Amino acid sequence: MRTNLLKLLVFLFIFINTLPQLFAGNFNSGDPFVVVLDAGHGGKDPGNMGNGFKEKEIALNIILKIGETLEKQKNIKVIYTRKSDVFIPLDKRAKVANDAKADLFVSVHCNSHNSQAYGTETFVLGLHKTKANFEIAKKENSVIFLEEDYEVTYGGFNPNSPESYIGMALMQEEYLNQSILLADFVQKNFTNQLNRKDRGVKQAGFLVLKNAVMPSVLIETGFLTNNHEGPYLNSNNGQNKMAASIVAAINKYAQSINLSSLESVEDLAPGRVEEQPSQIYEGITFKVQLAAGSKKLKTRPYNFKGLQNVERAREGDLYKYYYGATSDYVEIKSIHGKAKQNGYPSSYIVAFKDGKKISVNDALKTKVN
Missing domain, CATH: 3.30.70.1070 (Sporulation related repeat)
Structure with a gap:
């Protein structure tokens, strides 16, 4: 009896002392939650130039605002693929995240179209089910043509060929659920907090997501070609609001992962006989x-x-x-x-x-x- 009581006391002591770490999940001082922020395009690649705005500048501004807020949270570590107007090849962006063993990879972009289309959409890696998704992926992936030896670097990948995308979904299958969870949080915040049109969570074959071995999303913050949305995204006010919504989504995602970690340990706790x-x-x-x-x-x-x-x-x-x-x-x-x-x-x-x-x-x- 005394032996069982001693075991119970030892377990309670260990459990109580580890409880703060359990609640912290990845948010403890020894193991920060690492977020890699990726501003699309840059340098010789301006991205889309709808209404005379520059996607590369708007994406960078939003990313820097996201990072500035996240860096104030002591248990989050922020890493940028770029913090200035420089050209970074797509494969190098994923390498930054992989080398950092990041918990999240978030890439920010702006959309364009030959109409007055508008709204936000967030992508996870997968096979594009519609022609529209393929066209967006093709447009974002075409940046590799600005890179030297792109055929060697990307193993003959051709952004304009649908066949090149087959099998791409398997590269991130392990992280698909988590990626969709974050993407869903992002879209809900854009819709509920900012009243932006929700174009949904979608799948498409983006090279920048392909080699990232962690939950990853590519956020299209709106259409620069839209006469109302373009100026909004180019404004300091619009960029602040988009950044704040993305920060809130990242925090909600991290909290949800922490809840799951705590529940897993609780489920494994020995000596639970009472329902x-x-x-x-x-x-x-x-x-x-x-x-x-x-x-x-x-x-x-x-x-x-x-x-x-x-x-x-x-x-x-x-x-x-x-x-x-x-x-x-x-x-x-x-x-x-x-x-x-x-x-x-x-x-x-x-x-x-x-x-x-x-x-x-x-x-x-x-x-x-």
Whole structure:
């Protein structure tokens, strides 16, 4: 009996002393959360010149504002692919992030079109499902023609050839869910905080994302060719607001990752024999997002490592696959644990209210029954 009591006391001592690190997740002094910020284009590559504005300058201004805010948070380390008007090859941008062992790679750009199209869209790496997505990827990737020996550097990759993009999605498959999570936060902030038109979270084959071995997004902040959006993005006020929304999305993403880390350790805590009481959040439905992609899969167990009753939902250009549905937060954590045991370590909990996705943090702020 005394031996068991001693073991319990030792466990409690270790757990209590490590609790601050668990809450900190990647945000502890020994292991900062590393964010690589990438301003599109630069130097001899001006990017698009819609309405006479320069994409390379606007993207850099937004990136520097994002970095300035993040650098004030003591446990975030910010690294830039460029901080001035210089040309950086696409492969070197990913190398900066990989060498830094970054937790996030965020690339900022501005869009253009031969119409008065407007709105924001955030891309993750994958096969472009529509011609419009292909055209955007082709335009951003064409910068490699300004590089020497680009055919050798990129293994014969041709931005104008659809065949060159086949298989690209596999390069970042491991990080797709996390990339989509961040992209979703970015788009929701643009829409809800800034009232920008939401063009969605999309997949396309961007070279700058291809070799980055961490969650990565490419943000198109709006259309310089639009007579209203162009001047907005070129203004200090517009750039400040876009930067603030992206910062908020990065912070929300980091917090959500930290919550997942804490829950994982709690699930593994020994000596838990008593069941936790239910935590019912009225009007909230929690689910576990297993995966997302442009391919429409049958929701049969053989496609999802034996998991049954998987649900498919289309959001923009992507199909998202969910497991479980409950208003009980304790139950969804148990379901999440089963998903991870069955081979979905990067799955995560999502929340819905009145059929619309909200952040888990917001869901947990509602009243518990």
